[in-house]
Amino acid sequence: MKKYDNEVKAFGKNLKQIRNKKGMSQQELADMCDIERSTIVRVEAGTYGVGLHVIFAIAEVLEIDAKTLFENVN
Numbered sequence: 001m002k003k004y005d006n007e008v009k010a011f012g013k014n015l016k017q018i019r020n021k022k023g024m025s026q027q028e029l030a031d032m033c034d035i036e037r038s039t040i041v042r043v044e045a046g047t048y049g050v051g052l053h054v055i056f057a058i059a060e061v062l063e064i065d066a067k068t069l070f071e072n073v074n
Contacts, residue, residue, distance in 0.1 A: 009046030010073040016044040018062055018069070033057040 019029055019040075026044070030037040035054060042048035050058075059066040 004049070005046070007073045008049045011049070011069060012044045012046040014069050014071060014073070015040075015058065018064060019044075022062055024062070029058065029061060032061040 019026070026040040027037050030040045033040075033054065034057070039048065039050065039054070043050055055066055055069060059069060
């Protein structure tokens with residue numbers, strides 16, 4: 001859905017920044033969330049939007065509140 005491309009990109013940017021601050025690789029995050037690394041790559045690039053189950057898994061692994069991933073996402 002092209003309508004929300006900017007929001008998906010902002011979400012991906014937030015994820016990448018938080019993951020990097022935590023010192024975690026894409027592979028580590030993917031493994032701990034039980035998803036493919038390619039999913040993390042696409043989310044961070046802003047080319048793929050994930051469902052709520054994955055968002056909550058990512059937040060849990062990163063030890064953050066899920067709403068943190070949506071900061072500055074309009």
